[in-house]
Amino acid sequence: MAFSSGGSGGAMADINVTPLVDVMLVLLIIFMITAPLMTHKVKVDLPEANLEKKQEPLPTPPITVAVQDDGSLFWNDEPVTKEMLESRFSVEAQKTPQPQVNVRGDKTTKYRIVNDVVKTAQAQGMRKVGFVTVRDRSN
Template structure:
């Protein structure tokens, strides 16, 4: 607080607003300069979503390769050997469009066996290889 130089010797009740005005003028100048820069935006034409699923006549059903914990293989629930799996995958890889391969394994199947099947599918030319799981049940 400032002290008065008058004869009373008490504190002045006036507030010095000069520093407040200086700060407000600086903020006003900053906002006047930055406001036009913030309104300049790049115009982008976004694509519109079409939620209707079209049935493609060339779309093929996915192939399911099931693997049991003992290493036995199944092609769409039909038992196959490793050689039969390789030959069928090479035939399917030649199709246009190429079907997706879904690998389904037991909980107790070693990942080494699943990895061998995935590598076999990729070696035969299959581009879309995925895994099938079940969703957790919410209680």
């Protein structure tokens, strides 16, 4: 705070604005220099949008693969062999949109057998593979 040299001897209540003006001018110059640099953009040719409504493909029903404890396989309740299963997976993987595969394993089936079915489906290109379970009703 500045003190007056006059006869009153009290504190001077005026604010010294010179440092404030100096800081504001420096900031103004900095922003004037950097603002044009920030507006420089990379030119990209964007694709044009077509607003016509497309027909969406109908959703395909999911495929259910059942695995029994003896290793027998069923494709939508139809018995199949491993070779038939691979060929059907490869045919279904080519479809757009790809149907979902639901694997139903018997309670006593070893996980190795179920895992073989899942790996076969993924190896043939199936992306949506899930498991079907029954909710525990003891609660």
